[in-house]
Amino acid sequence: MRRFFITCITILVLILSALGVESLIMGNQNSILRQTLTSPVREFIESPSQLKNQVVVAVDMQIDPTMQHLYLKQTINAIDKSVQARDKFLVLKFHERRDLEELIYDNKIDFIISDPDFFAQLAFEERAKAIAMLWHPQAKSAGYSSAATIVVSSNNDKIYTLNDLARGSYRVKAVDSDSFSGFTLAKEPFVEMNLSWQTAFKDIRFADGEPLNVLNSVKKGEVDVGIVPACYIEYAMTRNLVHLADYRVINPQSVSDLACQHSTHEYPGLIVSYRMGIDSNYILEMTNALLGMKLPAGATWAMPENSLALFDMLHRLRMGPYNNVAYSAFYRMLSENRTIFITAIFLIVAGFFYNLIISVEVASRTRALKRALAEKERIAKQQEQTNEYISRLERTGIVGQMSSMIAHELKQPLATVSNYTRGLLRRIEKGNASPETIKTILTEIEYHTDRAVDIVDHVRSYAKAHDVKREKHNLRDIVVNTVATFEKSGRTTVPVIIEGERNALVEADDWEIELALLNLMKNSADAFAEIHPAMLADGSPRIRIRIEDHEDCWWIRVIDNAKLVKPEFTDRFFQKLETSKAHGLGLGLSIVSSLAERHAGRVWAEPNPGRGVIVTIELPKYADLPGRTETIATSPTSENPKEHNRFN
Numbered sequence: 001m002r003r004f005f006i007t008c009i010t011i012l013v014l015i016l017s018a019l020g021v022e023s024l025i026m027g028n029q030n031s032i033l034r035q036t037l038t039s040p041v042r043e044f045i046e047s048p049s050q051l052k053n054q055v056v057v058a059v060d061m062q063i064d065p066t067m068q069h070l071y072l073k074q075t076i077n078a079i080d081k082s083v084q085a086r087d088k089f090l091v092l093k094f095h096e097r098r099d100l101e102e103l104i105y106d107n108k109i110d111f112i113i114s115d116p117d118f119f120a121q122l123a124f125e126e127r128a129k130a131i132a133m134l135w136h137p138q139a140k141s142a143g144y145s146s147a148a149t150i151v152v153s154s155n156n157d158k159i160y161t162l163n164d165l166a167r168g169s170y171r172v173k174a175v176d177s178d179s180f181s182g183f184t185l186a187k188e189p190f191v192e193m194n195l196s197w198q199t200a201f202k203d204i205r206f207a208d209g210e211p212l213n214v215l216n217s218v219k220k221g222e223v224d225v226g227i228v229p230a231c232y233i234e235y236a237m238t239r240n241l242v243h244l245a246d247y248r249v250i251n252p253q254s255v256s257d258l259a260c261q262h263s264t265h266e267y268p269g270l271i272v273s274y275r276m277g278i279d280s281n282y283i284l285e286m287t288n289a290l291l292g293m294k295l296p297a298g299a300t301w302a303m304p305e306n307s308l309a310l311f312d313m314l315h316r317l318r319m320g321p322y323n324n325v326a327y328s329a330f331y332r333m334l335s336e337n338r339t340i341f342i343t344a345i346f347l348i349v350a351g352f353f354y355n356l357i358i359s360v361e362v363a364s365r366t367r368a369l370k371r372a373l374a375e376k377e378r379i380a381k382q383q384e385q386t387n388e389y390i391s392r393l394e395r396t397g398i399v400g401q402m403s404s405m406i407a408h409e410l411k412q413p414l415a416t417v418s419n420y421t422r423g424l425l426r427r428i429e430k431g432n433a434s435p436e437t438i439k440t441i442l443t444e445i446e447y448h449t450d451r452a453v454d455i456v457d458h459v460r461s462y463a464k465a466h467d468v469k470r471e472k473h474n475l476r477d478i479v480v481n482t483v484a485t486f487e488k489s490g491r492t493t494v495p496v497i498i499e500g501e502r503n504a505l506v507e508a509d510d511w512e513i514e515l516a517l518l519n520l521m522k523n524s525a526d527a528f529a530e531i532h533p534a535m536l537a538d539g540s541p542r543i544r545i546r547i548e549d550h551e552d553c554w555w556i557r558v559i560d561n562a563k564l565v566k567p568e569f570t571d572r573f574f575q576k577l578e579t580s581k582a583h584g585l586g587l588g589l590s591i592v593s594s595l596a597e598r599h600a601g602r603v604w605a606e607p608n609p610g611r612g613v614i615v616t617i618e619l620p621k622y623a624d625l626p627g628r629t630e631t632i633a634t635s636p637t638s639e640n641p642k643e644h645n646r647f648n
Contacts (some may be wrong), residue, residue, distance in 0.1 A: 060114035124321035137298035147230035230262035500547035525561035
């Protein structure tokens with residue numbers, strides 16, 4: 001009898017201890033053991049108060065007030081009509097999310113209207129399933145109805161990209177700290193670009209759910225950046241509340257999926273879901289009621305779509321069900337194995353304490369061994385990746401650079417040959433190709449073909465030990481030839497102006513100097529292609545090549561007035577395999593630097609006062625040494641008609 005009494009006391013103490021430990025780990029509301037033991041009692045006590053002829057619909061209080069004002073009233077009216085048709089009555093509840101979770105777990109709610117992030121959390125825990133999604137009229141489908149728009153004033157000349165926002169210190173205003181499309185989604189593009197949204201939004205304030213207040217604050221200069229739901233600007237414009245010309249959208253996205261201004265990917269909007277386990281007839285009638293109604297501004301309720309993109313976004317932001325990934329996995333495991341979990345506790349409490357200690361010790365040592373093996377495997381894999389990376393760098397340095405240089409530099413002469421060939425064929429087909437025209441075109445084709453051969457020969461020669469082929473040249477002649485070649489390529493319509501010294505003698509390989517200048521002019525032309533002409537300071541784009549006399553060296557300066565850049569941007573110009581172009585290799589400026597060094601010179605870049613970039617190549621002047629035979633290598637040239645004899 002005494003042994004039985006002690007056993008009962010021990011079992012009671014261990015059960016209470018298990019409840020306490022589990023509550024500390026999972027929280028009171030999520031404690032599976034506590035809910036399992038207390039649910040039957042609670043249901044018995046509360047069952048008389050729960051009416052069977054009522055349908056309970058809960059509304060997430062974190063839904064943007066604008067969305068509630070536009071769509072909630074008519075949606076609730078449609079649901080109420082459907083409920084009354086079954087001789088039941090509707091119970092509507094507005095709650096914070098923490099309270100909603102408790103009510104859903106206690107089976108006191110039938111349907112939920114919420115933002116997609118809260119639905120994702122319920123769906124992840126298998127507590128709810130969607131029956132309808134709000135379909136915005138500007139969206140391709142219901143799964144693309146929600147996004148965030150990041151705006152600045154159109155007069156703001158400091159913020160153009162997310163990089164500018166993340167690296168500066170700016171005042172930010174959003175709709176609400178809990179707003180899905182008015183704040184939460186704005187974090188995603190920063191995470192995708194490996195930028196810190198915490199730094200970008202360190203000085204943030206909120207407008208208590210009023211997007212119009214955000215836009216007005218940006219317009220008045222009270223804040224630098226505003227975050228509002230996508231399509232709200234267009235909605236406000238229809239009511240003459242704002243004008244799009246007063247704002248500039250940061251990180252604009254394509255309007256193919258959502259036809260309004262937005263800065264992030266598109267996701268579902270409001271979602272109506274049902275608690276798992278309710279009557280299927282309720283679900284069918286609720287679905288019919290929602291899908292058959294019309295909402296303001298052309299919006300409708302549509303069938304739910306795949307929410308995989310939504311879960312991926314929440315995972316990247318570590319939000320909702322992914323706020324604590326380890327906890328979510330642990331909770332899911334316990335939920336799915338509740339019976340086994342509780343049975344094991346009672347079996348262990350009943351008399352297998354010793355086996356429990358041994359099992360815990362073995363499990364602990366096994367996990368430690370697995371972790372040690374996993375760490376060893378990780379280190380071995382990391383070493384293998386490091387060795388492979390070093391080997392790849394060596395191959396890139398030897399073979400990759402040569403092949404990439406050939407590919408990089410052959411594009412222009414081959415493109416020019418292709419243009420001349422097509423032009424000649426069209427003339428022949430039309431029958432207006434005179435012998436003189438054919439001869440002129442073939443001469444140009446021959447010149448650019450020889451140029452391509454020279455490129456291949458020069459690049460191949462880099463793999464061999466040899467001396468640089470240098471002759472006495474006039475830099476002015478090299479520049480004129482280079483500009484003529486560049487204009488024949490048809491790469492840009494921006495005028496190229498030659499300035500400065502006319503007699504600048506150097507000892508150099510004219511082909512390599514021309515190659516370096518062509519790369520710089522192509523970069524300037526590409527820079528003009530990336531901006532709108534209206535952004536230019538004086539409205540006239542131009543590229544200037546200036547030859548300057550600086551004591552014992554010449555400076556060749558390639559100057560454009562294209563994009564506005566900062567010194568930290570130009571400092572990275574000559575780093576190998578780095579480029580700001582979408583399809584660039586990062587070799588052009590690296591080649592220029594290498595060619596300058598081969599001629600005992602150097603190259604650097606700096607911002608052009610106002611707009612644009614200045615890239616300077618410094619080359620030593622030609623020195624007459626005793627016993628040297630003076631020969632000047634020349635080629636037939638004609639002065640560029642755009643050339644000006646002036647020195648600025």
